[in-house]
Amino acid sequence: MGRIKSIARRTFLIGSAAIVGGVAFGYYAYKKPIANPLLDDLADGAAAITPYVLIDQNGITLITPRTDVGQGAYSVQAALIAEELDVRLDQVNIDPGKPSTAYYNGKVAFEGFPLAATDSSYIAQKGRVMGDVAGKLLGLQLTGGSSTVSDAYEKLRMAGAVARATLLAAAAQKTYIDVTDLKTRDGAVLFPDGSTISYLELAPVAATIEPVTEISLKPESEWRYLGKDMQRLDIVSKSTGTQSYGIDVVMDGMVFATVRTNPRRGDMISYDDTAAKNMRGVNNIVPITGGIGVIADNTWRAFQAAHAVEFNWGPAPYPKTTDDMWAVVGDSFTKKLQDSQFTDDGDVDEALAVADVLEAEYRIPYLAHAPLEPMTATVLLTDIRLDIWTATQIPRFMQANAAKLTGLDVDDVHIHVLMSGGSFGRRLEDDYVLQAVEIAQTIKGTPVKMTWQREQDMTHDFPRPMQMSRARGAVKDGQVDALDLGIAAQSVTASQIGRVGLPVAGPDMMIVAGAWDQPFSIPNYRVTGFRVPEMVPVSSWRSVGASGNGFLHDCFLDELIHVAGADPLEERIRLCWHEPSRKVLEAVGEMSNWGSKMGPNRGRGVAFTLSFGVPVAEVIEVTNTADGIRIDKAYVAAEVGRVMDPVNFDNQVQGGLIWGLSHAIYGALTFDDGMPEQDNYDTYEVMRMYQTPEIIVRGLENSDQIRGIGEPPVPPAAPALANAIFAATGKRIRELPLIKHIDFV
């Protein structure tokens, strides 16, 4: 599909630094090897054969630099290394490592380019390499974009293989036995006579030889871990209350803190802490950017004192109410604010110059991430160094920003990445950490654990943007003939990338992700993105642009299919030109027994979104009961190339679907007087167990593209539910949350 019109003349967010006139230098810098950060403080006799394998007196440590936010990243990274290193997972320690360009993410930058995942053209292949170049040059040590597995799939297996080959060479050197006569098993080298020597014993020799890079990877048929059910490394600790999260840090002499900042995200004009500072346990109340920090001897006492402070907050730097914001969004469908039009097939204008044009406007609201562990960071600042213990997806950006704030050298800022109680994209920001550093600046030498109250968390999120679509379409001879979709949204990428200090230029693919890149050959097909001016600062929310566009695109397609009088599943299959995508549609049809009779007041809906390179089809069955809509059953088929761990795959898909349904039904962050109207789970409701359907999951492996599964199940959930509600009730709902328009059980 010739969607790429002018890559060379355009610049793209994220990748722009690498591409604008900088390719020659960039290529040189890209080719330059990156130093192994483990060599910096290596003990005598210890070996750090690659940046991912450390063998020292503590045993074998695998470095797993992508943050575990619940998606199982630590376990899958460890398994990829262990598979080739030939160790058992119960023999190794894992460590997220320290911030280093060595741990750059070569896949996540690719999402910034206008290259459909289904595009296998020469330009697309080149673009993917450029994404890797950009990731390396920018030192993108970042967890996100469902990129952990796709980035690590070869990289970490190679790291394990290099380490194993080097240990074999060390054994050969030590014993004078030919390396071809040596084997490995479970962390040891096996000699022909059946005796063994452990990797630990070989480490001092391995440390003195050049890493062996002439290696080959095992064929899949010899995999011991990958592709099979694995036990998550953290499953025992997370089932016994012994897993330590960011919020659980304890240090000698530590004080406890919290913050309150302007809920309108403007300035703090003044505050009165007369009552608060005399409360029991309160050590100090200090001004920070946009508010105050409270230092106390107990978190709850800090919370209480923060409540007792009286504030005079400045105005919001954005429209005051949600209605005012909708007006801004609605006014953004202009030529001047047009951001992209990467899909423009056939002649849409001519096709729509017919009598029966279907027109529809859709809306989706701002959404909070609201991971269950609120934002927290523990900071120890002295005159010469800064240590930060926190759960983060962006250790290197945070390190740079903390260095800038304190005036310390980047090398004197030490980031200790901790387990995260959820994130869904929230920990791609470092606002909370910088607040903790600001507090620590007033109490140098004393460790400060700062914990946000839920209310601070909910009202100071960087939400998913509110979005509007205006769609027009037409059918011909019982088939979908034309679809013209305009989507207006703030730019997540510009908002977010601007905050971490990377260059911002060019169109933002996230405004149209999940819509412009769908594998349908509709004869006349146009997707246009419009950039809404920045209002509330926004960021990546599980599945980012596709999270909303899946609803905007697929529901309108469903409307057209109904107008055409076609079968919703059959017509999607007919329109789909991409074989792996067609197969997920066929699979979900078979799983759900699509077309079979349903009882009265029942209906099923299908939806499809390809996001992060993963085609996902979902079917949802509902019943319209006297008490409202009940979700009976859900079916999901997803294509990831290779399922690394079937158990975790199943869990991630179910969780992604529930995340999508939960926000489709309830999720909305609305504003009045410049402040969010929801500040806790009583007003920002989420799906509960009694509302959760049975969920049947199937992973397909028809593609040669290895992909991650954390985000792709989210986008089709809302449209599958809305389409099912239409099937059961005849009511077409074009605005989220659905609860505004229909009751749920």
Next chain:
Amino acid sequence: MQLSVNGNSYDVDVEDDMPLLWVLRDELGIHGPKYGCGIAQCGACTVHIDGESVRSCSYAVGDVDGEITTIEGLGTPDALHAVQQAWITHQVAQCGYCQSGQIMEAAAFLATNINPTDTDIDDAMSANLCRCGTYPRIRVAIKSAAATLRGA
């Protein structure tokens, strides 16, 4: 004031209205119970008082009159409670942050009903929220734990 937690007794000097959660976490260093909402909406802070589940974030320490059990007292990695074993077998956790509360809720519930129907499980567990969406696995794990407790 005197508190008995997981069989140990503690003397704490705190305000009567301090929520039990923060006494456990910040005064006693018992971190299994988690802070999620502070208003008894999420259940991450669930502990037992004399075997009954309570939301420790909204339970004033001055009102405690009984033996407190946190997840650390329910079972340990070396001596798992049947519910914890089921959570491991069925690999319930994703981020895991809510699971201490889920497990404590499930253990209290199964102590009164070892033959739960699907509706019983949904009714008992719907006040505990999970942002990762592990509800389907929680259901399976509770059935499995119930079978163990029945000796089935």
